[in-house]
Amino acid sequence: MDRRLREALGFGLFVVRRLLALLITVMVGVYLAIVVANMGGQVDELRLIQIRADVSEAVRGDPGVAPAERAALIDQQVALEVERLRLDQPFVLRSLDYLRRAMLLDLGRAEQMTSDQGSRQVSAIIVERLPATLLLFGTANVLVFVVSVVIALTLSRRYGSAVDRTVVALAPTSAAPGWFYGIFLILVFGFVVPIAPSGGMVTVPPPENPLAYALSVLGHMVLPVLAIFISSIFVSIYSWRTFFLIHSSEDYVEMARAKGLPDRTIERRYILRPTLPPIITSFLLMLIGLWSGAIILEQVFNWPGLGSLLFQAIGFRDTPVIIGGVVIFAYLLALTVFLLDFLYALLDPRVRLGPAGGGR
Amino acid sequence: MSARGPIARIRRYPSAVAGLAIILFLVAVALYTVVAIPYSQATADWRGGEQWRMNPANASPVWTNRLFGGNAPPTLTVSSAEADVESAGFEGGRQMRIPLTFDFTYDDFPSEMTLLLSVLGTDRPAFVEASWQRPDGTDIRLGAYRVAGEDRIAISQDRALEGRLGQVPHVALFAAEAQTGRPEVLPGTYRLTLDAVLFDEAAELQADLVAFGRVHGLAGTDHLRRDLMLALLWGTPVALAFGILAAVGTTVTTLVIAAAGVWFGGLVDATIQRLTEVTMILPILPVLVMVGTLYSTSIWLMLGVVIALGIFSASIKMYRAMLLPLRNAPYIEAARAYGASNMRIVLRYMIPRILPVLIPAFVTLIPTYVFLEASLAVLGLGDPVLPTWGKILNDAQTQGALFNGFYYWVVAPAALLMLTGLGFALFGFALDRIFNPRLRSA
Numbered sequence: 001m002d003r004r005l006r007e008a009l010g011f012g013l014f015v016v017r018r019l020l021a022l023l024i025t026v027m028v029g030v031y032l033a034i035v036v037a038n039m040g041g042q043v044d045e046l047r048l049i050q051i052r053a054d055v056s057e058a059v060r061g062d063p064g065v066a067p068a069e070r071a072a073l074i075d076q077q078v079a080l081e082v083e084r085l086r087l088d089q090p091f092v093l094r095s096l097d098y099l100r101r102a103m104l105l106d107l108g109r110a111e112q113m114t115s116d117q118g119s120r121q122v123s124a125i126i127v128e129r130l131p132a133t134l135l136l137f138g139t140a141n142v143l144v145f146v147v148s149v150v151i152a153l154t155l156s157r158r159y160g161s162a163v164d165r166t167v168v169a170l171a172p173t174s175a176a177p178g179w180f181y182g183i184f185l186i187l188v189f190g191f192v193v194p195i196a197p198s199g200g201m202v203t204v205p206p207p208e209n210p211l212a213y214a215l216s217v218l219g220h221m222v223l224p225v226l227a228i229f230i231s232s233i234f235v236s237i238y239s240w241r242t243f244f245l246i247h248s249s250e251d252y253v254e255m256a257r258a259k260g261l262p263d264r265t266i267e268r269r270y271i272l273r274p275t276l277p278p279i280i281t282s283f284l285l286m287l288i289g290l291w292s293g294a295i296i297l298e299q300v301f302n303w304p305g306l307g308s309l310l311f312q313a314i315g316f317r318d319t320p321v322i323i324g325g326v327v328i329f330a331y332l333l334a335l336t337v338f339l340l341d342f343l344y345a346l347l348d349p350r351v352r353l354g355p356a357g358g359g360r
Numbered sequence: 361m362s363a364r365g366p367i368a369r370i371r372r373y374p375s376a377v378a379g380l381a382i383i384l385f386l387v388a389v390a391l392y393t394v395v396a397i398p399y400s401q402a403t404a405d406w407r408g409g410e411q412w413r414m415n416p417a418n419a420s421p422v423w424t425n426r427l428f429g430g431n432a433p434p435t436l437t438v439s440s441a442e443a444d445v446e447s448a449g450f451e452g453g454r455q456m457r458i459p460l461t462f463d464f465t466y467d468d469f470p471s472e473m474t475l476l477l478s479v480l481g482t483d484r485p486a487f488v489e490a491s492w493q494r495p496d497g498t499d500i501r502l503g504a505y506r507v508a509g510e511d512r513i514a515i516s517q518d519r520a521l522e523g524r525l526g527q528v529p530h531v532a533l534f535a536a537e538a539q540t541g542r543p544e545v546l547p548g549t550y551r552l553t554l555d556a557v558l559f560d561e562a563a564e565l566q567a568d569l570v571a572f573g574r575v576h577g578l579a580g581t582d583h584l585r586r587d588l589m590l591a592l593l594w595g596t597p598v599a600l601a602f603g604i605l606a607a608v609g610t611t612v613t614t615l616v617i618a619a620a621g622v623w624f625g626g627l628v629d630a631t632i633q634r635l636t637e638v639t640m641i642l643p644i645l646p647v648l649v650m651v652g653t654l655y656s657t658s659i660w661l662m663l664g665v666v667i668a669l670g671i672f673s674a675s676i677k678m679y680r681a682m683l684l685p686l687r688n689a690p691y692i693e694a695a696r697a698y699g700a701s702n703m704r705i706v707l708r709y710m711i712p713r714i715l716p717v718l719i720p721a722f723v724t725l726i727p728t729y730v731f732l733e734a735s736l737a738v739l740g741l742g743d744p745v746l747p748t749w750g751k752i753l754n755d756a757q758t759q760g761a762l763f764n765g766f767y768y769w770v771v772a773p774a775a776l777l778m779l780t781g782l783g784f785a786l787f788g789f790a791l792d793r794i795f796n797p798r799l800r801s802a
Contacts, residue, residue, distance in 0.1 A: 021637075022637075025634070025637045025638050028638045029638050029639075029641040029642050032638070032642065033642065033647065033650070036647065036650065036651065036654075168789075169375065171785075171789055172375075172379075172781075172782055172785030172786045172788075172789050173782070174785070175724070175727040175728070175731070175781030175782060175784065175785035176727070176731060176777065176778055176781045177731050177735065179735065179738070180731065180734075180774065180777065180778070183770060184774070186762060187762055187767065187770065187771075190762070191762055191763075191765075285674065295645050295646065295649065295735075295739065296645070296738060296739060299738070299739065300738075300757075310646060310649060311649075311739060314649060314652075314653045314739070314740065314741070315740075319653075319654070322649070322650050322653060322654075325646055326643065326646045326647060326650055329643035329646050330641050330642065330643065333642075333643060334641050337637070337640060337641065
């Protein structure tokens with residue numbers, strides 16, 4: 001009983017430790033992002049200009065103020081606002097404040113953009129877009145992962161066959177990212193042979209019926225998912241195939257084969273189980289890579305996700321939204337890394353004991 | 361292993377040879393471009409302006425005629441210098457009649473028509489009347505113009521003429537009479553007759569009729585009449601330079617840092633590991649977007665940021681795993697025994713051991729950065745002055761090239777990007793099999 005309890009406790013301790021470490025990592029990353037975004041005081045200058053413009057407009061619009069007093073009143077109001085926003089404090093202090101707010105996901109108010117519901121809150125804008133990104137990239141990733149592992153396992157058994165050689169020959173096509181194939185897919189299936197919607201997430205106007213809505217979203221997902229699929233499937237199969245080939249020549253696999261165990265058992269117990277940790281690792285690392293690529297793929301397909309939000313924010317020069325987007329991406333990546341650690345520890349007991357047991 | 365070993369082995373892989381051939385071709389194009397079109401000229405031309413005014417806008421490449429069996433017109437220029445000009449002087453002036461004759465036997469209409477007039481030898485404006493003779497004998501009066509100095513008369517944009525003809529002038533003037541649905545070109549000899557009165561006996565009128573075509577050059581033109589060939593050519597050195605510099609910058613620094621971490625261990629290693637985790641969490645493209653938006657989109661700044669973010673990249677973990685077993689290898693111990701310095705051990709003994717694994721990874725990394733640069737440009741964060749492939753794609757996207765059917769605008773830069781990606785990837789994958797025999801035998 002206590003052995004189990006101890007193990008569970010150890011695991012809990014490991015999770016807490018990793019979580020803390022990641023939190024610190026995110027903090028450092030977000031702080032770096034804030035420093036980059038503020039370097040040279042560009043953001044502060046923009047905000048000062050904005051404050052002055054707002055205040056001047058408010059004062060000019062007030063008929064009760066004599067023209068002679070206006071300048072003095074504007075200066076006074078600007079000073080008040082600057083004090084309220086703590087723009088008079090040194091950047092180091094303020095950056096810590098920004099950091100606290102960013103970590104708590106209090107991302108402030110957008111300068112130009114609004115959410116579809118009309119909110120100016122950056123977090124509201126982002127929350128609105130996040131599900132679209134998660135849906136698209138989640139689907140595509142799971143699809144690529146499952147298909148490539150299954151095909152790779154089959155290919156590793158038929159090493160050197162025509163199919164195997166074809167996949168190896170096609171692997172270099174993955175040099176191009178998803179958006180690149182997206183352009184061609186849009187060209188072919190959106191314009192030359194129009195059989196799939198070339199952009200957007202639902203038909204306009206969106207269908208009332210939830211089922212029709214889901215079907216419409218599914219239809220719009222075909223081309224972007226296909227683009228991601230084409231761009232990563234071959235190299236994925238290729239690397240898994242190589243990986244499985246190396247592992248299926250291990251002594252214990254040969255031994256199992258010599259014992260006359262069926263192929264299925266060998267695959268499941270002798271090849272897949274020991275190689276599961278690296279498989280999970282590479283799956284999540286692929287996720288990390290894809291988050292970064294999201295911006296442009298969404299832009300090409302006009303997909304209303306985080307990426308195209310960030311792109312619109314560039315167009316508006318809406319700094320709070322841009323920084324908010326970077327923060328959210330950092331959180332997503334951190335979450336992915338955490339998941340990675342967590343699963344790894346679940347699958348491979350050595351990792352849990354590693355640092356604590358000091359056995360390196 | 362002799363020095364010729366790897367080369368001989370490369371030659372046994374057709375994909376390696378193909379990849380290398382593509383890379384060499386691209387390098388040759390890049391070198392030719394940099395020599396033939398100097399940087400200052402390329403950037404100045406790409407900014408657009410007067411030098412492109414004789415080009416049609418949105419014209420397809422000439423080879424599309426061959427490919428799709430069409431017969432679209434190129435740009436035709438008829439100059440008064442080659443015309444039979446009749447001229448007669450009178451008291452205080454001169455009268456001129458300039459017939460500008462040309463054959464038009466294409467399947468498609470011109471994209472635009474412009475008349476360039478210049479009056480030489482006097483400051484006083486000349487009076488010019490233009491009429492249009494079609495092969496079927498009809499005569500259409502185009503209008504009368506007062507011309508002083510140099511003047512550009514955009515016949516296509518003449519709203520009054522369009523109203524009179526019932527169609528855009530450059531279509532109506534060439535259309536066959538039987539009009540059922542789509543207008544068709546009436547082939548034959550057309551003539552634009554200019555009757556001019558100049559108010560100086562020594563004065564002269566020069567006229568050029570430009571019927572802008574639907575095809576131009578080997579690459580076509582964009583909405584600003586710029587020849588896309590310029591950007592396609594200049595995109596090559598930019599893409600190669602960015603890809604190779606970024607790949608060199610990131611792999612070399614990463615490798616040295618990973619080796620140093622493994623060798624020194626302890627605090628150095630821990631710091632490097634934590635920094636790597638921080639960098640893993642920073643999303644590269646959004647950070648680049650942020651830098652591009654807030655600072656500058658100069659390609660050198662982008663390169664710097666890419667390298668800075670790449671220094672502590674995730675591949676440190678991979679190199680670390682490869683280097684760790686080396687740490688206690690007997691030959692390192694031997695080096696330590698004879699008193700080799702830390703630096704020497706890291707740079708001369710540890711790094712060279714994992715280079716074979718690294719070189720293929722390095723080659724396959726190059727297209728990643730080439731596409732990264734293109735991605736930034738497609739997002740509108742391309743270098744402000746340099747013509748690049750990504751910027752063509754960006755222009756094409758903002759101008760709705762696919763929607764308008766200007767497929768060449770997207771296909772040419774995309775094909776070049778793909779060629780670059782394929783070249784390096786083919787070569788890299790083949791190198792991987794050559795340098796890492798474990799994969800080959802497996």
